[in-house]
Structure formats: structure tokens, C-alpha cells
Amino acid sequence: MARVRKTVTIRDVAEDAGVSLQTVSRVVNGGPNVRPQLRDKVRASIDRLGYVPSLAAQRMSGSRSYIILAINDRERTLADWRARLGTDWVDQMLLGGILTCSQHGYRMMVELVDTHSDHVERELGAALSALQPDGVILTPPHSENRLITQLLAERNIPFARIGSNAPGPGIPLTMGDESAAHLATSRLIELGHRRIAMIAGPSQYSLSGWRIDGWKRALDEAGLPHDGLLEVGDFGYASGTRAARALLDRHADLTAIIGSSDQMTLAALEVARDRGLAVPHDLSLISFDNTPIVRFSQPPLTAVDQPIAETVSRAVEQLIARGPDGDDDAVIEVPAGLVERSSTAPPPVEAPAQAHAHAPGRA
Amino acid sequence: MARVRKTVTIRDVAEDAGVSLQTVSRVVNGGPNVRPQLRDKVRASIDRLGYVPSLAAQRMSGSRSYIILAINDRERTLADWRARLGTDWVDQMLLGGILTCSQHGYRMMVELVDTHSDHVERELGAALSALQPDGVILTPPHSENRLITQLLAERNIPFARIGSNAPGPGIPLTMGDESAAHLATSRLIELGHRRIAMIAGPSQYSLSGWRIDGWKRALDEAGLPHDGLLEVGDFGYASGTRAARALLDRHADLTAIIGSSDQMTLAALEVARDRGLAVPHDLSLISFDNTPIVRFSQPPLTAVDQPIAETVSRAVEQLIARGPDGDDDAVIEVPAGLVERSSTAPPPVEAPAQAHAHAPGRA
DNA sequence: ACAAGTCTTGAGAACGCTCTCAAGATGCGC
């Protein structure tokens, strides 16, 4: 029925140009020893016939696969995922990776793996065997998952560990969490805050610790206390609500909170609103991540801008450039910036007689 | 140096189980005629060795590629893309596609193509040759791009056209834009609104027209006017600002606006705030898309929930199920719902003497 | 002008899989 369009193969080009397969292959791959005249002739044939090498065949004969694999959690339903959209790393990472891969003639594939169970090894192993990617990108918390990193190292597949600075196989990349937290805290101190709390992420993420470190360092440098000013969440909204309430209950004099994720900080914003605290006049808020949602909250949140897309982009470039070797384990740091929006201001003046510039919000 | 782990091939399994390659292949692919006893033996070997067929090799020998390709605009920088995150279709589509592909043993790849110029043909052609995908997913406005659909039809590659209901090659899927707009408008009428404006999307998107149709139909059914109540934007924030201002300038008695994208509606929200109009008490707003950002605006927006992820999911399933044939061109409609949040309310009572329930917002 | 190189080109095998086709094993009807 349908006219089956025969794919143009290297053989067609060879015949058309009157040369051998090998010569065409050399031209395509920029091989070194081809007479210019012949090369042009072959190129003309390639253009005329619209030849493009088949990735599958290339892979078969031992060349690269031109595939970079990004590992992600499975066990999320569509609804789950929709709920996390715009909130999560996934999309930013995808876009950074896809764009950069595309620019280098690579493709990015996302592999969903059940990272929690010990199926990891089997599932990931299967994906690696099937796809034979030229590189793998790991994001937290997978970057520090032994099972995963060992499997990759064993198979001799180059991989990037984002959000990990431990020595060992794989290219470590970080986003300057410690300095970012230090910067955010310092900014609040500069504004006059003296009670600055933090809602941290879960401890199995190294970056949670780094952020706490930066916060503490800034506090210490200014001679400010941090006892009882730390709460731990799981990056999700509900945990942020819980943490913010606990902090506010405990410290009546709290004037600023740094949240370790946009979700948690947004939750803190909600808690503040519920308690009649105006942000930023009564309470300043700084968030971590700077995903799109914080631009549209009321007020828009000041946030540490985690350069996720850029970091993934760097990771891809590293993987492509290094190829199969790569014992260089210098940590690559893509620094985070602070985007000041409207959730930060000087703290309210302490004397109760002194009225605020405006009404304290709804009761 | 590094112990190069030899990949487990079908040959290894064959030797291990003491059978021929062909038998292993049959077991792997669920071939029909294998003695149960032998099959179990082969399966045991497969498990023991951890054999997984190489996709590249499978593809080479004429089988499927197990790849679904999603076409997207190139010509976006990382910054561009970050700005659109959480706002755009891309991520929702990606996630729906990736998840569904994964469930069926397929993979989704995103191909960035310069869809505007006439490079399309060359770029897309190259991608198709290189990847040889089993199916392609087109989103608006590519779904209606002749150059693209023709190329795909010519090559005999199954493809889905999301947001298109025109006859022709490819599986058409829509998201009930007409009824969704009708529903949204009816809801506003029900609340008592009589002046309901729409900020539509650009006309090269069929769905823009469908939404206008639904809006008009609801208005007509209620005997309400629509003259001068339509503005056209480009889905972007700036165009929403322009459109909202124009509408508000023109009609002092306007009490509701339907925006054809979250960005545009958020812009309208901002314009309302600037003019001292409280949402929803002075002005009701309904948005289209329901991307994550509208949950966190103040107030959260009532929105038509475009089931993008679900639609892409359906598209993937169709492509996988149909395989190479597919002359069934019945339009598949995944209906959109309306998520009511806090940007809709009855219109203010017309008599100027009647005070609102609260202050009219900042000047 | 001749030997010893370097460039250029091509022939053939190999990659891991599935397809086609033929041969052997097994079942059925009488």
C-alpha cells in the first residue's frame, strides 16, 4: 500500500559518488585522509540524497551512542508529577540537559528508576544495557546513592554527580550551597535582622547540611544565636507549614526565615498570612531554588537562584568532552545567586510604641 | 587499565543455556513455539547473566526502535527556557510523555527543531533518519504545520497531532477547548456576570478559535453581548497586560475576564491590582491551562485545567498501539475541567451606594 | 631515477540482533 520510502544508507551515497563505503564514512566523520576533491564530491552526494547516518548502526559498530541518560525516580503517577511541576528540579534539569545535548549532537533520555528499593541495580542495569549511554547524570539524592554510583563505575560509564562533592568516581558538581546560604543570611543581617531561622531540607541530602553550615557561619560571624532556630523539613509544602509554625510558636521575636525549598518557603508565607504577619514588614522570607512559582506569589519571594539548568548543562558538556576516561575529580562549582524580590525588608522596629508604616494585615 | 566489562550478548546466553541464538531471541520476545522446559532454562540463563537486549541491535535488525519523538521549538536559550518554565506546555508534555513511554518499555526523546524557518524539513528529516522513531508527537502550533505533517506522512511514521482536529494523516487529539470555554463563561454568567471579556490566543492556533467559539456561544445563549469584549494576545505576559488594559479602558462595566493562558491572566491580575480593582470582588478572572504557577498567585486563579500531560499520555498510547498502520482518524478528545479557586465571585452590586464588603485595595 | 616513506582508498570482518527457511521431532488419523 503505502510507498515504503527506503532509507538512504551509506551504501547509496557510496554508489552515487562512485566511491567505497569506507570513504563515505570517513567524510561523514571528518576523517583525516581524504583528497579534498573527493571529499567535496561525496559531500555533494550526501546533500543530494539527504543522507544521515543511523544512530543505531553507528552504535552497533562500536562508536558512541550519543545518548546521555538522566536518572529519575519512578513511583510517581501523572497526578503526582503534575502537582510537583514548576516546583521541582525535574523540569529545569530536563530543559538544561535537552538543550545542551541538542547543541552537541547528543540526545538526552530520562530513565525512570525505582530508586528506593534494591531494584535499582536491576532496573538501572537494564537501562544501561539497552541504551548504552555515553554518560549518565545523577541529581540529588541519587548522586550519593552507593548502589547507583558503584554500578556506574563498574560498568565504566562516565557520570556526573550533581549536588555531591565527595571524592570517588564520577564528576562532582555543586551549586555553592554553603556560600549561597551564607549570602542569604548575611543579607538579612545587613538589613538588621537578629533572629534568623532556617527550615532545612532532609539530612540525606548533602546540600541540606551545606546550607545549614552557611547559615550558621554567617550567624556566628555576626555573633548571633542559632539555637532553636533550625527546623528540618522534607522540601514539601506540608513540612514547611509544620516547621514555620513551630518556629513562630517558639520565637516571638523571629523576624526572618530562610526556607530550603520554594515549597517550604511558600508554606511559611501562608503561615505568616494566617497569623496576621505581613511579609516582608513583620517577617522576611528568603527561599531556595527560585523555581518559577515564586515570581508569582504575593509578595514575590526573594530567593537563592539554584542554577540547576546551568549545572546540568555543564555536566553534559563534561560528559561529552571527557569521553570514556575521566579521573579528574575536581569539584565543579556553579555558583548560585540571590534574586531580591519583595519578601525581604528591614525588621520591624522593636519598641511597641512605634507604629508600623501600615496596618498589620488581616487578623 | 579499567577492567572493561564485556556486555552480555544474546550469544552468551545461548552458550550458557546450550541453545541457539534464535531460541534465545524467541524467548526474549515471547515467541510462540518454544517448549516450556527449554524456555525456563533460557530464562534462567538470562536472569543469571543479566542479559538485556541492546536497543541499537534490535533496531538494526528491523525491529522497532522503541523511541517516541516529541518535536519542540529550538531557538530558545537556557534563559528563555527558564523564564517559561512552569508556564509552558513543554514540561507538562515531557512528563506525561516520559512516564507513559516508560510504562510501555518505550523512551521519549525531545527533538529541538527550528520550526519557523524552512530548515524544518532538513532538521526534522535528519532527526528522523538518525533516530528512526516509532512515533512522533506534535503539539500546537506544530500540529498544524504542513511542512511537518507532510514530511511525517511521506515517511510513513505514525504521529499524533495535539490540538488539531483537521482530517488528514496523523492522530488528532484535542482538549475540548470549545466546551471548556463555554463552561467557564457559563459559570461566570451563573454567578451573575453580564460583561465577560476574553483575552484570546493568537489566531494561528486552532484552539484559540475554539475557545472564542465557546465563549461566544455561552454569551449568545444568555443573550449577552460580546462586541468589543475580545482582545487577542500571544499567550505571553506582556500581551496580557496590554489586552487587559485595553479591555478595562474600553468597558467601565466589565466584571469578568477569561484569559487564554495563565501568563495572560496573571498579567490581567496585575493590571487589576494596579487599578485598585479587587479580585474577585470587583473583577473575576478565569485562566486557561492551569499550570502550577496559578495555584500560588494571590488570589489563586480559577482555571480551566488543560489536561496536557494526560493528552500526551493518550497520544503515546495510541502511537504504540497502532504501530505502522493507522488510518483511523476519529478525533480523540480529552476533556478539560474547571478548577475553581478564589479569583471568581459574583460581580459587585451595581448601585454605587452599596459599599463593598471590604476596602477596594490599594490605590 | 630508485628506495623508502606517507597519503589515499578499498575490501572484508565485526557489532548484536531478528528474519527466513529448512530440518528434525512430535503428534494425529486411519
Next chain:
DNA sequence: GCGCATCTTGAGAGCGTTCTCAAGACTTGT
């Protein structure tokens, strides 16, 4: 128990590419 049909198994070719290696063409130095 024999002939035929059906099941089961395997051998070999082929998919489109790159790799290895060898042969021929062209330099260069003397």
C-alpha cells in the same frame, strides 16, 4: 504402524555502520 501436518529448533543471511589491514598512488631524499 505409516504418512501427513504441526511444533520445535537451528543455520545463515542481513540490517548500516566503523574498524583493521593491506594495496596502490604519490612524495621525498639522494
